[in-house]
Amino acid sequence: MVDCRASYFRTTEVGDIPCERGMLRLVTVKSPALKARADLSIYIPQQAEGRTDLPVVTLLHGVYGSHWIWSLMGKAHMTLQRLIDVGEVPPMLLVMPSDGLWGDGSGYVPHIDKDFEAWISQDVPQAVSENVGNDIDAPHFIGGLSMGGFGALRLGAKYHDRYKAFAGHSSITSLDQMPLFVEEPMEAYPAVEGIDRNVVDAILANCDSIGPFRFDCGVDDLLIKHNRTLAKALGDAGVEFTYQEFPGGHEWSYWETHVVKTFKFFAEQL
Secondary structure (H helix, E strand, O other): OOOOOOOOOOOEEEEEEEEOOEEEEEEEEEEOOOOEEEEEEEEEEHHHOOOOOOOEEEEEOOOOOOOOHHHHOOOHHHHHHHHHHOOOOOOOEEEEEOOOOOOOOOOOOEOOOOEHHHHHHHHHHHHHHHHHOOOOOOOEEEEEEOHHHHHHHHHHHHOOOOEEEEEEEOOOOEHHHHHHOOOOOHHHOOOOOHHHHEHHHHHHHOOOOOOOEEEEEEOOOOOHHHHHHHHHHHHHOOOOOEEEEEOOOOOHHHHHHHHHHHHHHHHHOO
16 A cells, blocks of 8 residues: 555555566556546556656547556557567556546546546546656656547647647547447536537647647548548648548457557657
8 A cells, every 4th residue: 555645646556567578557546536446557668767757658448448458458568568679669658547437438528526537637647656756747648549539639639738749549539429339328428518529629729739649540440430520620620630541440459550650659749
């Protein structure tokens, strides 16, 4: 148990899983934003030893998942370590939080009594800093898949002072697409209005301040039309971005392959 007397969090529990070239640190904190316990996994590469200034990459999961899914299903930490080892990206911390575990998916948006947006944008960076010893002001990036892509694109635009760049894979582009995946009715997201419902509105509202961003989608994905619509709307508005399409559907084989592009894209911004 971590001594939490000087902590941002009331309680913190930490456990480490050694990996071949690094450490997967599992953390549970009492989140002020959620008023409940919440989980995150932090991958610390071997090259992080003695460093307090490492860039921090946050990856958000999709519906049904939790903090462990990017590592166990997507092997994201292994991919990052391989890229670091061959010098294609610099040493970076990889942070994989839960979405707050509400229903089939919180959407990473504020609800009436739990702020899932603040959990990601405020609590998670603090948890990383406290439990790894990294500088809270180190460069931060955010990416995600499906619902996590929605969260990453929206929060990356909205919190441009926090995130240096952002990216999405197979992204939901509007909260109104959540019923494609979840059983909760849209009325269950009552505190979300206006630009908080749509990626395009969030980006356009902050386009003078946001960092670089990219998104991609598989041509067989059920969200491909929504991603194409987003790309067209941003292009018509004169926003600079990168959008790519690749073979594949809404599946882990796609995300495991293409998260490489997100890591390399973030490294290019350093």
